[in-house]
Amino acid sequence: MRTIQFREAICEAMSEEMRRDESIYLMGEEVAEYNGAYKASKGMLDEFGPKRVIDTPIAELGFAGIAVGSAMNGNRPIVEFMTFNFSLVGIDQIINNAAKMRQMSAGQFPMPMVFRGPTASAGQLGATHSQAFENWFANTPGLKVVVPSTVYDAKGLLKSAIRDNDPVIFMESEQMYGDKGEVPEGEYTIPLGVADIKREGTDVTIVSFGKIIKEAILAADELAKENISCEIIDLRTVRPMDYDAILNSVKKTN
Template identity: 80%
Template sequence: MKEYTFREVIAQAMSEEMRKDESIYLMGEEVAEYNGAYKASKGMLDEFGPKRVIDTPIAELGFTGIAVGSAMNGNRPIVEYMTFNFSLVGIDQIINNAAKIRQMSGGQWNCPIVFRGPTASAGQLGATHSQALESWYANIPGLKVIVPSNPYDAKGLLKSAIQDNDPVIFMESEQMYGDKMEIPEEEYYLPIGKADIKKEGKDVTLVSFGKIMKLAMQAAEDLEKEGISVEVIDLRT
């Protein structure tokens, strides 16, 4: 076991999968030369080169559409949005193409894409950079939504998302990129669609996801001091 930050395990998960499969590539604004806006793709350009770690123009509708067409033709793109607020520029491609092509084609095409990037509020950012849109995407037929609450879960769930044959929305809290956690050296995957019991209890159940899990765990600790046994469930996906 070795300690890594949230941003480091995001890069690890993508790199591990890209080493196995040449059809996997990363594209987005500043993912290559700048190592990612939040440094979540640090070192990947050096390892994989500019054909597999691609800096895009500031044109989310365009590069999201390119990713959908690419996935339909046998590739497995990972699309990074600098913030998920900017995914709204390309939301027609996400909702009406990526999420629907398998059903609309009668199963002739699938669309293995991971749309990932930071979500919700962070320090000193404007309102247009601070929205939590996971509930929007979770209500769209054809999409799977993942919001991890810690680095261990983030790595295992991202690796599973990259291998999934359907489009996955993978949202990372901007306030958690520096969070550290011990991560196994051996490879591991976590299942999509299964919640995790972070703490067992018998009196009351708290259910949450993402960075709010920190508050849920703290609330559980506070209630334990009052003699109340709290179960805490992390939805994760």
């Protein structure tokens, strides 16, 4: 095992998948020359070149639409939004096209694409740059929504998202890019739709995802001081949700 940053895990996942499959490419604002707004694509332009790591204009509607058409023609685009607040500009392409095309075409057009980038609050970004839209996207049929809480999960889940034949919304906390964690040296993936028991417990269960898992662990530590055993379930994939993990927890506590 080795220790890397969250942003490095994202970069490794994309790079490894792009080496494996030439139909995969990355596009978004500042992903190439600037190495990504949060440096999550550092070095990728040098390795893969400007045809596979593409800087776009500030036009989310435009490049989200390009990605939809590209996926329909056999490619597997990764679209980075500088922040998911900006995805609202391209939300028509995401919801009315990417999410629905497979169903509307009776399965003739798989939509293997990932929309990824930072979500929710960070330091001094203001109200319009600090919103969390996980629930919006998770209530859209046809989309899968992933929000990792650890460096290990980020890499394994992103690799699975890139390989998936449905559109995946992959949301990364703006406050976690500098987090460090252990990842294996070799290849690994984490299946979508499978929750993780981050902490065993018998008295109470906290179910959450993303950066709030860290707060849940702190809360569980405080409860332990009062002899309250707290289980923590990390959904990891908000849609499809792992209801079996939640129901099993209910059975155990009852």
